[in-house]
Amino acid sequence: MYLLDTHAIIWYVSGSNELSSTAKNIMETKRCFFSFVSLWEIAIKQAKGMLQFNIDIPKLKTVLEDEEFIYLPPTEFDAEAIKKLPDIHKDPFDRLLIAQATENNFTIVTTDSKIPQYNVKTIW
Numbered sequence: 001m002y003l004l005d006t007h008a009i010i011w012y013v014s015g016s017n018e019l020s021s022t023a024k025n026i027m028e029t030k031r032c033f034f035s036f037v038s039l040w041e042i043a044i045k046q047a048k049g050m051l052q053f054n055i056d057i058p059k060l061k062t063v064l065e066d067e068e069f070i071y072l073p074p075t076e077f078d079a080e081a082i083k084k085l086p087d088i089h090k091d092p093f094d095r096l097l098i099a100q101a102t103e104n105n106f107t108i109v110t111t112d113s114k115i116p117q118y119n120v121k122t123i124w
Contacts, residue, residue, distance in 0.1 A: 001031050003101045005110035006038040023109050033072040041093040089114045
């Protein structure tokens with residue numbers, strides 16, 4: 001099973017060519033999860049004007065669920081798992097995604113070069 005990194009979600013929904021063919025195939029044919037963490041990250045970056053992705057968060061959640069991606073809220077166990085992560089990645093959103101993937105034995109669909117430095121499976 002797969003957990004989508006935020007940029008994979010944005011590129012998939014926007015139809016971007018930056019999405020790899022492997023990632024796109026996984027997202028179209030495999031069981032994929034998306035985290036509240038990505039929705040939160042998108043909302044913060046939209047509010048700060050750091051992201052030109054003009055879809056409101058409730059609508060985005062509906063679009064992702066319509067694509068049959070499964071919503072994954074963070075848990076207290078994910079938060080606890082963050083304490084055990086090495087201090088490689090400074091981004092709190094990515095750290096929580098890594099913890100969620102670790103706790104659920106998911107492969108993260110990501111192009112982020114820091115994430116594979118953790119004990120977590122990735123694919124792009």
